[in-house]
Amino acid sequence: MQRARESAAGTFSGGCTSRAPRCKTAPPNPFVENGKPLLVSVEGEDLTSALRAGIEALGGLDRLLPLGREALLKGSYVVPQPYPVTTAADCIVAVADELARAGFRRSTLFEAQGSRLVSAFAPEAGMRKVGVFNEVRRRGVDVIAGDFLDADEFRPVRNPDWSVDSPVSVHKKLHDAAVVVSLGLLKRHGEARLTCALKIHFGSVSITDRMVAHKNASQGRMNYFDHRLVHFADAVKPQLNVVDARALLARGGPALGGAAEIVRNVNRLILCGDMVATDAYCARLMAQHDETFSPAMIDEQLKHATALGLGTADLDAVKIVEIKA
Amino acid sequence: MSRSRRLCLFGALLSTLACRGMPGRLPRGADLGPYADVDEPEYYAAQSLYAYMNGGAEIYNEYGFSQLWVRRYARDSRELVVELFEMRDARAAFGIYSYARRAGAEVDVADGCRGSLAGTEAKLAKGAYFLVCRAQDPMASADRLVRDICARIAKRLSGECGAGDAFLILDGNARIAGSEIHLAGPIGLNVRPWLSSIGREGFGQGWLVKYELPAGKAEAFLAEYKSADLAEKSHERLLADAQSIGRWIGRKGRYLVLVQGGDPPREQIEDLGARLISAASKAGAHAT
Numbered sequence: 001m002q003r004a005r006e007s008a009a010g011t012f013s014g015g016c017t018s019r020a021p022r023c024k025t026a027p028p029n030p031f032v033e034n035g036k037p038l039l040v041s042v043e044g045e046d047l048t049s050a051l052r053a054g055i056e057a058l059g060g061l062d063r064l065l066p067l068g069r070e071a072l073l074k075g076s077y078v079v080p081q082p083y084p085v086t087t088a089a090d091c092i093v094a095v096a097d098e099l100a101r102a103g104f105r106r107s108t109l110f111e112a113q114g115s116r117l118v119s120a121f122a123p124e125a126g127m128r129k130v131g132v133f134n135e136v137r138r139r140g141v142d143v144i145a146g147d148f149l150d151a152d153e154f155r156p157v158r159n160p161d162w163s164v165d166s167p168v169s170v171h172k173k174l175h176d177a178a179v180v181v182s183l184g185l186l187k188r189h190g191e192a193r194l195t196c197a198l199k200i201h202f203g204s205v206s207i208t209d210r211m212v213a214h215k216n217a218s219q220g221r222m223n224y225f226d227h228r229l230v231h232f233a234d235a236v237k238p239q240l241n242v243v244d245a246r247a248l249l250a251r252g253g254p255a256l257g258g259a260a261e262i263v264r265n266v267n268r269l270i271l272c273g274d275m276v277a278t279d280a281y282c283a284r285l286m287a288q289h290d291e292t293f294s295p296a297m298i299d300e301q302l303k304h305a306t307a308l309g310l311g312t313a314d315l316d317a318v319k320i321v322e323i324k325a
Numbered sequence: 326m327s328r329s330r331r332l333c334l335f336g337a338l339l340s341t342l343a344c345r346g347m348p349g350r351l352p353r354g355a356d357l358g359p360y361a362d363v364d365e366p367e368y369y370a371a372q373s374l375y376a377y378m379n380g381g382a383e384i385y386n387e388y389g390f391s392q393l394w395v396r397r398y399a400r401d402s403r404e405l406v407v408e409l410f411e412m413r414d415a416r417a418a419f420g421i422y423s424y425a426r427r428a429g430a431e432v433d434v435a436d437g438c439r440g441s442l443a444g445t446e447a448k449l450a451k452g453a454y455f456l457v458c459r460a461q462d463p464m465a466s467a468d469r470l471v472r473d474i475c476a477r478i479a480k481r482l483s484g485e486c487g488a489g490d491a492f493l494i495l496d497g498n499a500r501i502a503g504s505e506i507h508l509a510g511p512i513g514l515n516v517r518p519w520l521s522s523i524g525r526e527g528f529g530q531g532w533l534v535k536y537e538l539p540a541g542k543a544e545a546f547l548a549e550y551k552s553a554d555l556a557e558k559s560h561e562r563l564l565a566d567a568q569s570i571g572r573w574i575g576r577k578g579r580y581l582v583l584v585q586g587g588d589p590p591r592e593q594i595e596d597l598g599a600r601l602i603s604a605a606s607k608a609g610a611h612a613t
Contacts, residue, residue: 219511253381
């Protein structure tokens, strides 16, 4: 029964399920040391110097060059509220500058949060409202605002190892990009409990996939929701995660207005090629600042992501480098 | 029907439900005194809330969201955002407010209407409305204007302020005022780590609350299930869960109570649990 319900939901979200190809494969994490994924956590008040120090500790962004010379930067604009709710313009520009320094020809900010079918809700409207759209373009970063209702922009993909037997429609720009850099934020989330490296990819898939996941969660099927957000991340497989934790959104989220409280002066940037390790570290950091959160609250997400081979949640198996800049 | 056609229809539906330029229940800046309008007002109905806040809409829906008006104002070169949520009824409005308020940060925002004021954000519930006033830049320093504009708008809203009968089900002795949170469905259970293992199947609503016991504070959770069988199922699961060690767990009919507190001795925790179960059972029987 459960399988049938999930399959029906997937048909709505994915179209012709039998023809959906397997989700993309990604080259091995280039940021490793002695076989362990590297995670760099930089503490510093100046974004540019903290980012540069972090990238140096990571071994340099030129490790990504064999994959391509154009990078897609996945931002997050779930609601038109500035940082720390959404990805900040200065972070986007700083990462793009570092990619250019490493030899990348172009960096493009990507988000699919809106539709041209709804005049009041153009895909770039949220980025405009928070001042990111014009600011990053002025400073040389291209912007692609995907239309989350336009089926032609998405590609249904599947993975036989997923616990839900239906495809996910991932945006073609992300699916086809050789290098994806996720520019995550560290926030509590009313439904997902935490949003960092994995959950950011809710914005990488079609609105119907997102709605089906939300519907299952609101009916109490949290495992469906937890697994599905991992599948969304699996469909993208970014090469690098840069989490801008200069400030956190604690107690609630992913937006202001509800229970959320901003924790200022955390002043951390987290860089890692492993999404799962990033989330495990993010969870630990959040727990230090939010007594209403425990890393155990996202155990199921990390367990499923690990089982799918997306990374490791065991921080003892990660080479963690904590530095000050 | 093809997937693209379905998406087009979905888009058309959203476009009729997410409107710009619809003045709605939020007044023009000039009607509020020294405020100027910024941008067009926005309106979202229940089906289009996701268009405004993708990822944050579920909790509002769980409490009984009806419609939302958003308007941006400016004063003294500062921009403010006002969100006026109309909920199903006053109980739903106070429910989402109780979820959103910050403990220890409640003040008199408008005449006799207490709200939560912290940092750059003010929130209150009045009648069926949940009002949020916020500085556009959340990283700005605390802003007296958010309280000012919230007070001016609150005065124009119909209905009463206060919890009404939302927490009458809870034993009132030694309860810490302002600590009460009404949870309207399973998503609300994510509000605390120790509520994670509570069964979500058949979970209807819950009340989270703090008490000042003679030997220290304790936090309690009262859950109401759709049936006694589902409450018992959750009860059994909790008793078998290692994370429940040290917590008082009890059930009567559709009600389940958990109490936890590190400082008070076991007998004080047990006494509180028994009082909560008793008060809930009486209130439940009365409601029936």
